[in-house]
Amino acid sequence: MTATEWNRLVVARKSPLADGIMGFELRAPNGGELPAFTSGAHITVRTPAGLERKYSLANDPDERDHYQLGVKRDPSGRGGSVDFVDHVNEGDVVDATDPRNDFPLAANKAGYILIAGGIGVTPVISMARHLLTTGVVNFHVYYVTRDPDSTAFLEEFSAPEFRRKVTIHHDGGDPAKAFDFWPVLERPKGQHVYCCGPRGLMDAVRDMTGHWPSSAIHFEAFSEAEANRPDDTAFIVRLRPSGETLEVPVGTTILDALRAVGHTLASSCESGTCGTCRTLLVSGEADHRDLALTEDERERYIMICVSRAKSPELVLDLGSNL
Numbered sequence: 001m002t003a004t005e006w007n008r009l010v011v012a013r014k015s016p017l018a019d020g021i022m023g024f025e026l027r028a029p030n031g032g033e034l035p036a037f038t039s040g041a042h043i044t045v046r047t048p049a050g051l052e053r054k055y056s057l058a059n060d061p062d063e064r065d066h067y068q069l070g071v072k073r074d075p076s077g078r079g080g081s082v083d084f085v086d087h088v089n090e091g092d093v094v095d096a097t098d099p100r101n102d103f104p105l106a107a108n109k110a111g112y113i114l115i116a117g118g119i120g121v122t123p124v125i126s127m128a129r130h131l132l133t134t135g136v137v138n139f140h141v142y143y144v145t146r147d148p149d150s151t152a153f154l155e156e157f158s159a160p161e162f163r164r165k166v167t168i169h170h171d172g173g174d175p176a177k178a179f180d181f182w183p184v185l186e187r188p189k190g191q192h193v194y195c196c197g198p199r200g201l202m203d204a205v206r207d208m209t210g211h212w213p214s215s216a217i218h219f220e221a222f223s224e225a226e227a228n229r230p231d232d233t234a235f236i237v238r239l240r241p242s243g244e245t246l247e248v249p250v251g252t253t254i255l256d257a258l259r260a261v262g263h264t265l266a267s268s269c270e271s272g273t274c275g276t277c278r279t280l281l282v283s284g285e286a287d288h289r290d291l292a293l294t295e296d297e298r299e300r301y302i303m304i305c306v307s308r309a310k311s312p313e314l315v316l317d318l319g320s321n322l
């Protein structure tokens, strides 16, 4: 791992995007151009309490003078979003990395199905803005939220340029009123699907796209609350062939536990979507929490950045991750 390089950016604007979602506009202190990004990219910011959090960039990549973030204040998370929303104000200077993209928009003549749930709209609106700006017309945004008040960018998505390109569905928080994606996903026509949202939405889209080419389906996970679950327990990882064992405590990933004892391991998204940390699962019952492995692959591999164990011990072979 290389040390993180931080840029100092100024908070030029802070204003609510929707109930519980705060918008931030970050600019260079000298007002100049920022490092370029592509749609789907995120930056990591350091909160006032020193926590590092990844937030997607919502603006059109053609806008080089600022980064737009939408941060959902999540009281059930690990504290990063609450700290950022409550304690970062206009005029403050924050540490932020250069943009990085684990969710890039592939060139695709057959078009795009862009699916967003809740705050997952931030990379999706960047993609939609970029496609409009570059004259790509064969895309459609499906955006699922609880109600109009919790819907960021509602006005923009209602504007004439997005007419017939955006479907917004409010489910009132009732699973029985969830949007039915099957008519959208039943017949692949060469499009690429990009999905960012809560775990339940991404699982549903994953289940409904099993008959699509896997290279056409793209996920981005974002929720810090979902990284830990109340019923998580500690477990043991035993490495093959060395026999080395270590405990993975609650609140620590296998990846972090292994790094803490000196292993150098590849990772990228660290949210179970990119496939970089794929590791051979020799034995034990994994609690798979990724969106990268197929059902068949789950019998042999585990994504150690998010997945845990259902059995007291997992035996792993790090050879496939090095």
Ligand code: FES
Binding pocket: 266, 267, 268, 269, 270, 271, 272, 273, 274, 275, 276, 277, 278, 290, 292, 303, 304, 305, 306
């Ligand atoms: S680092 Fe991307 S899936 Fe683990």
